[in-house]
Amino acid sequence: MSNKMAKSALDQAGSGTRSVWSGEQVKHPYRATQTPIVASAAYGYQDIDEWYDVALGAAPGFIYSRMSNPTVETLETLEAKICGLENAESAVAFSTGMAAISSVLYTFLSNGCRVVSTKDSYGGTNKVFEEFLPRMGVSVTLCETHSHEQIEGEIAKGCDVLYLETPTNPTLKIVDIKRLVAAAKKVGALVIADNTFATPLNQSPLALGVDIVVHSATKFLSGHADAMGGLVCGSEELMAKVRHYREINGASLDPFSAYLIIRGMKTLALRIRQQQSSAQAIAEYLLTETLVEAVNYPGLPSHPNHAIACEQMRGFGAIVSFVLVGGMDTVKILLPQLQYAHCAGNLGAVETIYGPARTTSHVENTLEERLALGISEGLVRISVGIEDTEDLIADLQQAFERVRALSR
Structure with a gap:
C-alpha cells in the first residue's frame, strides 16, 4: 500500500x-x-x-x-x-x-x-x-x-x-x-x-x-x-x-x-477508555462522601458546564478533582492511606496519581495566588489510572474510613 x-x-x-x-x-x-x-x-x-x-x-x-x-x-x-x-x-x-x-x-x-x-x-x-x-x-x-x-x-x-x-x-x-x-x-x-x-x-x-x-x-x-x-x-x-x-x-x-x-x-484509546470510565464512577462516588465538599468532573450532570462538555467532547477525560472538608489537614491524612496510587506531580499515567494543587499543577504559585485563582488548599486532583474501577473506589473508601478513625 x-x-x-x-x-x-x-x-x-x-x-x-x-x-x-x-x-x-x-x-x-x-x-x-x-x-x-x-x-x-x-x-x-x-x-x-x-x-x-x-x-x-x-x-x-x-x-x-x-x-x-x-x-x-x-x-x-x-x-x-x-x-x-x-x-x-x-x-x-x-x-x-x-x-x-x-x-x-x-x-x-x-x-x-x-x-x-x-x-x-x-x-x-x-x-x-x-x-x-x-x-x-x-x-x-x-x-x-x-x-x-x-x-x-x-x-x-x-x-x-x-x-x-x-x-x-x-x-x-x-x-x-x-x-x-x-x-x-x-x-x-x-x-x-x-x-x-x-x-x-x-x-x-x-x-x-x-x-x-x-x-x-x-x-x-x-x-x-x-x-x-x-x-x-x-x-x-x-x-x-x-x-x-x-x-x-x-x-x-x-x-x-x-x-x-x-x-x-499506540495504546492511547485503550487506556483512555478504561481511565475515563473509572473517573466517572469515582466522581459519582465522591459525591456521596461526607468528607468531600465539592467534586469537579465534566461528566457529572451537576457540573456547571456539563451541557457544553456534552456538545464539544466525545468523553469527559480521566481527571477528577475534589475539595476535602478540613482542607490541607485532611489532605495530609488521606493521601498516605491510599494503596493504589502515587502521590506525585504528574498525570496521565497508567497508574493512578493523587496530589494537591500546591505540589502539582500550581506549585509555582504562592498560597495567595492559588486562593485568588479559586484553588483551595483542600483541593485534590486525581489522575485516574487503568486499574480496576472497583479497586480504586474501595481504596478511596478505606482511606476515608481511616481518616474518620484517626479524627475521633
Whole structure:
C-alpha cells in the first residue's frame, strides 16, 4: 500500500486505529516494524551541494537534530501521529509541554500585542502570562473562566491571541470553544487551545475553529510517566513559524523520548477508555462522601458546564478533582492511606496519581495566588489510572474510613 493510499484509508479510520498506524506508513531501515531511535546529533554528506540543498530545505534530509530528527520529524512518526489524531496539516515536537506552550506564545506575541485568556490555566502557563509576557511588552488579560460574556468583551477590545485551556487544570472548568472562536475571529485573533486533559480522542479543537492545538505529551499521549515532551499542531503555514522558533531557541525533543511517546500513543484509546470510565464512577462516588465538599468532573450532570462538555467532547477525560472538608489537614491524612496510587506531580499515567494543587499543577504559585485563582488548599486532583474501577473506589473508601478513625 502506498503512503498516499494508506493516509487516505487512515483518514476514515477510528481514533484507536489512527493512534496505532498514523506515522507508520514508512519503510524503516532493516525492514523493522517499529520506529528506530536515531541518536545521531548530526548527519554527514559527501556531496557539498546536496548538503547545502538539505540545509536550505530545498531537498529532503537531515542536518542537525536540534532542527529535525528521523524519530521525531513530521514525515516519519511522532509528529505524524499527532497530526493523524488531531487532523492537522503539520506538527512540531518540543522537549516538554511547557516548552511547547511558551514557545508557541513567544512565536506569535511581541511588544505591543495583547493576549486574552482565563484565570484557570495550568500554573506554569499562568506564570508565563503573569510574569514573562509582560516583560516583553505584551498586554495580558485573564478573565473569569466561567464568564463567556467577560471573555467576549475583552476579545472585542482588541486581541492578537486568544488562549484557551479546557478542561482546566485542576478545577475541570469548561469553556465553549466554538463560541469563543467566533468572537476571536471577528477581531482577527489567533486561537490556541491546550488539549492535554481532553486528549484528541475526546475533543477536536481544530474542527471547532481553533488555529493551534498544544499538548503536554508527557501526560496521556505518553501514558507511562517515563518520557517528557510537548506537541504543537495546526496548519503548515503556522507550524513553519513555530518550527523556526524551535530551531533557533533549541527546545527540541530528543529521539529516545520521542520513541517512548510514540509507543505510548499506540495504546492511547485503550487506556483512555478504561481511565475515563473509572473517573466517572469515582466522581459519582465522591459525591456521596461526607468528607468531600465539592467534586469537579465534566461528566457529572451537576457540573456547571456539563451541557457544553456534552456538545464539544466525545468523553469527559480521566481527571477528577475534589475539595476535602478540613482542607490541607485532611489532605495530609488521606493521601498516605491510599494503596493504589502515587502521590506525585504528574498525570496521565497508567497508574493512578493523587496530589494537591500546591505540589502539582500550581506549585509555582504562592498560597495567595492559588486562593485568588479559586484553588483551595483542600483541593485534590486525581489522575485516574487503568486499574480496576472497583479497586480504586474501595481504596478511596478505606482511606476515608481511616481518616474518620484517626479524627475521633
